[in-house]
Amino acid sequence: MKYCSHCGSTVTVTIPEGDNRPRHVCSSVSCGIIHYQNPNIVAGCLIEHGDRLLLCRRAIEPRYGLWTLPAGFLENGESVEEGARRETREEACAEVEILQLFTIFSLTHINQVYMMFRARLHEPLFSPGEESLDVRLFDESEIPWTELAFPVMNQTLRHYFEDRSKGEFNTHIGAVRAVGEGAGRRIEVEMLQRGDV
Amino acid sequence: MKYCSHCGSTVTVTIPEGDNRPRHVCSSVSCGIIHYQNPNIVAGCLIEHGDRLLLCRRAIEPRYGLWTLPAGFLENGESVEEGARRETREEACAEVEILQLFTIFSLTHINQVYMMFRARLHEPLFSPGEESLDVRLFDESEIPWTELAFPVMNQTLRHYFEDRSKGEFNTHIGAVRAVGEGAGRRIEVEMLQRGDV
Numbered sequence: 001m002k003y004c005s006h007c008g009s010t011v012t013v014t015i016p017e018g019d020n021r022p023r024h025v026c027s028s029v030s031c032g033i034i035h036y037q038n039p040n041i042v043a044g045c046l047i048e049h050g051d052r053l054l055l056c057r058r059a060i061e062p063r064y065g066l067w068t069l070p071a072g073f074l075e076n077g078e079s080v081e082e083g084a085r086r087e088t089r090e091e092a093c094a095e096v097e098i099l100q101l102f103t104i105f106s107l108t109h110i111n112q113v114y115m116m117f118r119a120r121l122h123e124p125l126f127s128p129g130e131e132s133l134d135v136r137l138f139d140e141s142e143i144p145w146t147e148l149a150f151p152v153m154n155q156t157l158r159h160y161f162e163d164r165s166k167g168e169f170n171t172h173i174g175a176v177r178a179v180g181e182g183a184g185r186r187i188e189v190e191m192l193q194r195g196d197v
Numbered sequence: 198m199k200y201c202s203h204c205g206s207t208v209t210v211t212i213p214e215g216d217n218r219p220r221h222v223c224s225s226v227s228c229g230i231i232h233y234q235n236p237n238i239v240a241g242c243l244i245e246h247g248d249r250l251l252l253c254r255r256a257i258e259p260r261y262g263l264w265t266l267p268a269g270f271l272e273n274g275e276s277v278e279e280g281a282r283r284e285t286r287e288e289a290c291a292e293v294e295i296l297q298l299f300t301i302f303s304l305t306h307i308n309q310v311y312m313m314f315r316a317r318l319h320e321p322l323f324s325p326g327e328e329s330l331d332v333r334l335f336d337e338s339e340i341p342w343t344e345l346a347f348p349v350m351n352q353t354l355r356h357y358f359e360d361r362s363k364g365e366f367n368t369h370i371g372a373v374r375a376v377g378e379g380a381g382r383r384i385e386v387e388m389l390q391r392g393d394v
Contacts, residue, residue, distance in 0.1 A: 001202045001203070002202065002203060002204075002205070003200055003201065003202050003203070003204070003205035004200065004202070005198045005199065005200050005201070005202045005208070005232070006198070006199060006200070007199070007200070008199070008200035008205055011202070018327075021272065035202070036270070037273055038237045038238065038270055038271060038272065038273060039238060039271050039272075039273060040235045041235065041236060041238065041310060073233070073235055074235060074236050074310070075218065075235065075236075076234055076235060076236060076308045077305055077308065078303075078305060079303035079305055079372040080301065080303050080310060080370070081303075081370070081372075081389055082303075097392060098389065098392070099391065099392030100389075100391050100392065101301065101368060101370050101389070104277065104298065104312075106275070106276035106277050106278075106279075108274055108275060108276055111273045111274065113238060113271070113277060115301075120392065130215075171298060171368045173277070173278070173298050175276040175278075192278055192295065192297075192298070194296065194297050195294060195295070195296030195297060195317065
């Protein structure tokens, strides 16, 4: 951010009075607006059809050609569930019944919060949307673990199979952080352990 | 938004190619960047100390003088839990143990998603932060229902007492929408009913 979107003046990075974080602040005395930047929500669905789960093969960057769960940025004016349903419609041309909020992951290194719903596909009606090369149903034994696009989807699928084997689905919340640089870069996952009941 | 924050040119509202929503798009041919606008997350805590709950009286607008639960905008670089804990520290000078994610409400008319955690205050150590006039512990019978600042906090407290009376706390997700204008304006709440188990 270099220019004020409100008045067109230049912007400087400074800690405003009464604040404790650097912000992008308009340098014009007559404007001086503070441009806050905050994390975005990514909403999506983990979709069951019988014993199988629906995955999409990405037709866009990043991670072109890898498999993922339908998900994308929540839009203004929609609820998180509506966003998850819309993304499923756009990427997999599927209408689903949302069952529950399943995983919430803060990706603090890229300022995103993923919210994934467990959902059900009643009829096996789906096809690749514009952002997908392929859409397919996978048994647990067929999941392409080494060809998944994002660690957050890997985590969501792991929690799913773990909960399914226990016969009870819970809501899981945690953080997925990228630590280190270059070849030493690795993903760290920290789940919130539920306190008392 | 009137100017491009990237190059300072004017911005027009138009539907970009391959998109289906109006966006703020830079009018400069050499820039042409799309400025997406997305909902913000508000993170906060519903705090137990024994049978009582902690509320803060607002020292800022909107709703100066009314009672609320500590909450505020999630910042870049922090997880949702960290944001909820920081807001509690800032508004109530309290350190809490987070127990579980309790309510998630999409406020579609103002593009916010509230995420409230159930948390516990082990020692009764708290005091008003800069944005609070007062911080106090309330029994169920003492909750100032008619002096609560925001419908979303009202909803969160209602779910809390309902779950507590059942002896089991769940995660609740829904939407809070303002419908109508002026004197006819009312709040509609729609909860996601959990599907199968």
